[in-house]
Amino acid sequence: MSAADEQSPARDAILEVRDLRKTFGSGGGVLGGNHEQVHAVNGVSFDVLRGETFGLVGESGCGKSTTARMICRLEEPTSGEIRFEGTDVAKMGRKQLLPFRRDVQMVFQDPYSSLNPRHTVGSIIGEPFIVHGVAKDAKERTKRVQDLMDLVGLNPEHYNRLPHEFSGGQRQRIGIARALALEPKLLIADEPVSALDVSIQAQILNLLRRLQRDLGLSLLFIAHDLSVVRYMCDRIAVMFAGEIVEMADSAQLFAAPQHEYTQRLLDAVPIPEPGARKRQREQQAEIDGVGVAAAEG
Amino acid sequence: MWARLKRDRVAVVSLWVVVGLIAIAILAPLIVKLFGLPAPDFQNSNAVDEFGQPTGPTGANPLGVDQLGRDVASRVIYGARISLSVALLSTALSVVFGTLVGVIAGYFRGWVDAIVSRMLDVLLAFPILMLGIGLASACSIGNGCLGGLITPGVPVVVLIIAIAGFPYIARIVRGQVLSLREKEFVLAAQSIGASPWRIMLRHLVPNLVAPIIVYSTVLVPQNILFEAALSFLGVGVQDPTSSWGQMLGDASKNPDQWWFMLFPGLALLTTVLAFNLLGDGLQDALNPRKRR
Ligand SMILES: Nc1ncnc2c1ncn2[C@@H]1O[C@H](COP(=O)(O)OP(=O)(O)O)[C@@H](O)[C@H]1O
Numbered sequence A: 001m002s003a004a005d006e007q008s009p010a011r012d013a014i015l016e017v018r019d020l021r022k023t024f025g026s027g028g029g030v031l032g033g034n035h036e037q038v039h040a041v042n043g044v045s046f047d048v049l050r051g052e053t054f055g056l057v058g059e060s061g062c063g064k065s066t067t068a069r070m071i072c073r074l075e076e077p078t079s080g081e082i083r084f085e086g087t088d089v090a091k092m093g094r095k096q097l098l099p100f101r102r103d104v105q106m107v108f109q110d111p112y113s114s115l116n117p118r119h120t121v122g123s124i125i126g127e128p129f130i131v132h133g134v135a136k137d138a139k140e141r142t143k144r145v146q147d148l149m150d151l152v153g154l155n156p157e158h159y160n161r162l163p164h165e166f167s168g169g170q171r172q173r174i175g176i177a178r179a180l181a182l183e184p185k186l187l188i189a190d191e192p193v194s195a196l197d198v199s200i201q202a203q204i205l206n207l208l209r210r211l212q213r214d215l216g217l218s219l220l221f222i223a224h225d226l227s228v229v230r231y232m233c234d235r236i237a238v239m240f241a242g243e244i245v246e247m248a249d250s251a252q253l254f255a256a257p258q259h260e261y262t263q264r265l266l267d268a269v270p271i272p273e274p275g276a277r278k279r280q281r282e283q284q285a286e287i288d289g290v291g292v293a294a295a296e297g
Numbered sequence B: 001m002w003a004r005l006k007r008d009r010v011a012v013v014s015l016w017v018v019v020g021l022i023a024i025a026i027l028a029p030l031i032v033k034l035f036g037l038p039a040p041d042f043q044n045s046n047a048v049d050e051f052g053q054p055t056g057p058t059g060a061n062p063l064g065v066d067q068l069g070r071d072v073a074s075r076v077i078y079g080a081r082i083s084l085s086v087a088l089l090s091t092a093l094s095v096v097f098g099t100l101v102g103v104i105a106g107y108f109r110g111w112v113d114a115i116v117s118r119m120l121d122v123l124l125a126f127p128i129l130m131l132g133i134g135l136a137s138a139c140s141i142g143n144g145c146l147g148g149l150i151t152p153g154v155p156v157v158v159l160i161i162a163i164a165g166f167p168y169i170a171r172i173v174r175g176q177v178l179s180l181r182e183k184e185f186v187l188a189a190q191s192i193g194a195s196p197w198r199i200m201l202r203h204l205v206p207n208l209v210a211p212i213i214v215y216s217t218v219l220v221p222q223n224i225l226f227e228a229a230l231s232f233l234g235v236g237v238q239d240p241t242s243s244w245g246q247m248l249g250d251a252s253k254n255p256d257q258w259w260f261m262l263f264p265g266l267a268l269l270t271t272v273l274a275f276n277l278l279g280d281g282l283q284d285a286l287n288p289r290k291r292r
C-alpha cells in the first residue's frame, strides 16, 4: 500500500515525501561505542496537497517529530526524498535554502521551550524579518510584528513582554505568529496543543483552522490523538513505529478504519453514543490481553 | 538572583569587602597620600638598621619597611592594584575565550566538540604553574623571549593565568550549551534560517550570563592566588612594582621580620576569602536547591 500509488498526478502536491528514513545511532562518536540503532522513521511516503490540512497521527515516539524536522531540513534524512514544490530539499544550496525557509515554517510542540526566555515577544516574532532582511526599518518591523500579534489574538501592546509573562496558550500564539511572519506556504504544526490545558486546546485549534483557511495555507498537522485530527484534517496518515500503516480521507478513516492500530487509536477517542463505552472496554481488554503497550501522549 | 543574594549575610559582607578592596586599588595613590605614607618604591636607607635589617612599625612606617627600606603599608596598598587587576583581567580573558570555545563545541557537537574537548583535557592536565615558571624564568634573561616580545611582568602573568583558567569556563559553558541547544527555541531559530553565529551569540550566550558570572567569581580568587604564587617564586610581577606574593617571597628570606610577612599575608587572605565567599553566595543564589 504505497502512498505514491494512491496519488493521481493531477493533484497538486506542495510536498512530496518518498521512502523517507532516519536511523539514529548509526554514526557513532569519535570514541566508537556500540550504539544501538533506532529506526525512528522507516520508509515513510505521503503527499501534502496545496491548501489542504494533512494529518499525521501516531503514538509518542513513532517518529512524527523526526519526520517534521527532516521536512524542515533541521535533521538530515538517512535516505529517501523530500520535494517541496518539485525541488529536492536535500539538494538545496545556500541560495535556495533561504527562500525555502520562508515557505516552510514550523510550530513546535512545547511552547515553554520553543521561545527564548531572554527575548521579548517583539524580538521573537520579529526575528524572521531580521534574518531575511525584510522590514529593515525598526518602525516598520514593530508595526508588522504588532499586526501579527493582532492576527493570532495577542494584545499588540504586550510587545515588550518576556515569554514567562504569558500563559501556555498565549505562548503558542506567539509561536504561531513567528511561524507566520514570513508568510509561509506550508505550515507544519508538531503537536501544537498537546502541551496545553484541554480547556485551551480548542482555542488554538480554532485559530490554526481559521488561519489555514484565511491565508490559504497548506498545513501538515501532527498529533498523537485522533480526536484532535478529526476536527482539523482533510486527509490523515496513521503512523506506527516509524511507518505509515494507513492513509485515507478523514471521513473514510473514521467510518471504516482498515488497520488494527488505527482501530486502537479510534478506541481512545471519547465516544458519545450509549453502549459504546462497554464495547470499547471489551476491545481494550482484548488489546491488553495481546500485551501491546498502550499509546501514550 | 539578587533578591536571594541579599538575604545571605555572609555574601553581602563579602560583597562590601570586595567593593572596598576595589576602591582601595583604584584610589591607592590618594590613600597613601592621605595617610602621609612614603611612595611604594621609595627606598629609605635610614629605615634600615646598621646590619642592613629592616625596621618594624614606627610612626613614619606604621607597618614597618622591607629589606630595601620601602614602606610596607604603602606597598600593600599598591599591591591591591596588581592583585586585583591581574586577577580580574585574566578572569575576563578566560571568560571571553572560554565562552567562545565552549559555545562552539557545544553548538556544533560532533568532531568539533571532540577535538576541542580533547584539547581542553590536555590543557587541564598540563602543569601550568610549571609552564609559568619556565616561561617567566626563561624570558627574564637578557631581552626576553621571541625577540623581546615576551618579557616577564604583568602581561605575561595575565596571559599565563588566563590560559590556565579558560578550560574550566569552556567546559562549564560547553555543558550548559549541550543542554540549551536541545530546547526548541534553537530549532525554531534554525528553521527561520538564523546563522550559527546568530544562534550562538543572540540565543545561547544571553542564557549563559548567570552561570558565567558565578564561575567568574569562583575563578577570581584562584587567579589572585596564582598571581601570588608566581610572584612569590620570583617569576611573576617584578620589582619595583609591588605585589603581595612577591612581598611574601621577599619576606620568606627575612623570617625574623614578622611585619614584613604578616601584612601582605593578611591582605591576600582577606581578598581571597571575600571573593570565595561571594562566589559561594552567588552560586547558592543561582541554585537555591544547593543550600548548605
Ligand atoms: N536525536 C536523537 N537521537 C537518538 N534518537 C532519537 C533522536 N530523536 C528522536 N529519537 C528517537 O526516535 C524515535 C522517534 O522520535 P520522535 O520523532 O520524536 O517521535 P514523536 O514525535 O512521534 O513522539 C524515538 O524512539 C526517539 O527516542
Ligand SMILES: [Mg+2]
Pocket (backbone or CB within 6 Å): A061, A064, A065, A066, A109, A190, A191
Ligand atoms: Mg514529537
